[in-house]
Amino acid sequence: MDIQQTDFPGLIIVKSQVFSDERGFFKETYQKQRYQDAGINETFVQDNYSHSTAGILRGLHYQIKRPQAKLVFVVQGEILDVCVDLRKSSPTFGKSFQLKLSAENHQQLFVPVGFAHGFYVLSPQVEFMYKCSDYYSPEDERTLLWNDPALGIDWPLTGEPILSEKDRIGLPLYESEIFESL
Numbered sequence: 460m461d462i463q464q465t466d467f468p469g470l471i472i473v474k475s476q477v478f479s480d481e482r483g484f485f486k487e488t489y490q491k492q493r494y495q496d497a498g499i500n501e502t503f504v505q506d507n508y509s510h511s512t513a514g515i516l517r518g519l520h521y522q523i524k525r526p527q528a529k530l531v532f533v534v535q536g537e538i539l540d541v542c543v544d545l546r547k548s549s550p551t552f553g554k555s556f557q558l559k560l561s562a563e564n565h566q567q568l569f570v571p572v573g574f575a576h577g578f579y580v581l582s583p584q585v586e587f588m589y590k591c592s593d594y595y596s597p598e599d600e601r602t603l604l605w606n607d608p609a610l611g612i613d614w615p616l617t618g619e620p621i622l623s624e625k626d627r628i629g630l631p632l633y634e635s636e637i638f639e640s641l
């Protein structure tokens with residue numbers, strides 16, 4: 460397993476070993492001991508799966524009282540994954556991290572608690588999967604505005620992104636709740 464630390468404390472890029480043969484390939488997408496050895500100690504309690512088509516933008520989401528660490532990866536297609544650090548005492552507070560995740564590059568991103576998370580779909584179809592360290596809690600969910608100029612995120616848009624109503628009316632950083640004690 461290949462582990463790459465980022466400049467954002469706790470945000471880790473993971474690539475499992477891919478075993479290819481004439482039938483295709485095999486890889487482990489989570490293995491408790493190996494991921495713990497890589498510094499991912501969370502207990503995951505929920506697995507999620509979404510399907511999206513080109514031009515869809517989901518996010519930027521976080522739960523404020525029941526924050527979720529996430530282990531995210533793409534099973535089909537390609538996305539630009541974006542995480543914004545909302546941990547007040549973090550050296551990268553308010554900054555965004557971007558990474559292309561695809562079925563082809565086999566990368567996963569471990570997003571620790573304290574980040575808002577979202578992605579933009581780059582391919583015709585995307586199958587996206589992720590593990591979460593806490594349960595979905597809709598009343599606790601917050602949406603950070605994807606195009607808040609203060610975030611300076613360079614989304615590689617090919618037109619107007621397709622958004623949910625919730626995401627269209629997200630709040631800019633200066634009006635958003637942040638993680639005061641992280």
Ligand SMILES: Cc1cn([C@H]2C[C@H](O)[C@@H](COP(=O)(O)OP(=O)(O)O[C@H]3O[C@@H](C)C(=O)[C@@H](O)[C@H]3O)O2)c(=O)[nH]c1=O
Nearest residue numbers: 507509517518519520521529576577578594595623625
């Ligand atoms: C996230 C989630 C949604 N839902 C329901 C609520 C709603 O009716 C429907 C669609 O929800 P959403 O519009 O929030 O789905 P979506 O925009 O895909 O939300 C996800 O976005 C990415 C970027 C994340 O980081 C995830 O944590 C999650 O917030 O699914 C659940 O039942 N459980 C869940 O865990």
